[in-house]
Amino acid sequence: MVYIHFIVNPISGKGSHEITETFLKRHFHESNYKIAVYHTKHPKHAIEITNAIVRYNPDCIVACGGDGTINEVASCLVNTPIKLGIIPVGSGNGLASNLNIPRDIDRAVEIIKHGTQSKIDVGRINDHYFFSNMGIGIDAMIIGKYEQSGKRTLVSYVKAALSASFWFKPVEARLKFEGQTVNMHPFLLFISNSNEMGYGMSLTPNASLSDGFLDLILVPELSFIQKLQLGLAVLRNKTNTFKLANHTLIRSLEAELPDRIFLDAQIDGEYYNLKTNKIKVGMINGGLKVLTP
Known part of the structure; x- marks a missing residue:
């Protein structure tokens, strides 16, 4: 059983994406996955959510948004065993592009299910x-x-x-x-x-x-x-x-x-x-x- 948390920014990409709990449960069947879905409500909310769920030690936390949402989630996962997943639905999507993660949501979902774990460097400016x-x-x-x-x-x-x-x-x-x-x-x-x-x-x-x-x-x-x-x-x-x-x-x-x-x-x-x-x-x-x- 793979344990995954999804953090969704509902206004990323003009809010036109359709990443809902129903959509995710259709792709991550309960026979193989245990999932939880959260929606951000204000700037920096993804940090609060991620810090709250890290203690449950999921296999993966997926940031569904743009580079800002990805940064907020990833910042809480540095030097932890928890993997970051990305479904890029923002405007720029620079990091996802560098990682060859497609903007097509269905294809990005497949990477969450069947992708490989890679380690990347992390930059730090002050805190x-x-x-x-x-x-x-x-x-x-x-x-x-x-x-x-x-x-x-x-x-x-x-x-x-x-x-x-x-x-x-x-x-x-x-x-x-x-x-x-x-x-x-x-x-x-x-x-x-x-x-x-x-x-x-x-x-x-x-x-x-x-x-x-x-x-x-x-x-x-x-x-x-x-x-x-x-x-x-x-x-x-x-x-x-x-x-x-x-x-x-x-x-x-x-x-x-x-x-x-x-x-x-x-x-x-x-x-x-x-x-x-x-x-x-x-x-x-x-x-x-x-x-x-």
């Missing part, structure tokens, strides 16, 4: 885990404006990116990583564990979820023309051709923004206002068990 990426540069402002739009679409994301490119002003950052000390005004400070950040776009197409490293991209303050060139490179998934982008593999990083009291950050595509001007980034090698094709 928060990330599984795809995080950043404290322009991407944090983009995500903030994207969330304010109230629309989880690619068009809304592009509009947010264009707006942020006009309003974002880089500030001084003091960085330490891999034996280096760097002072700069980063337009982009992006750290990725995954080769995709959603909507098929990637800043780190060569990143691996299981290589024991995080991929750091640093881009200095840019002119208007250089911003356009970077934007085009991002849309074409060719940031490696943008000469001002510095790519480095890291295991850890420390950053301080001395002119700030708090930091704006994006963590797995969700906006955070961190009540500090310092961050410590690290990683846990193979810290999460995930069901994959």
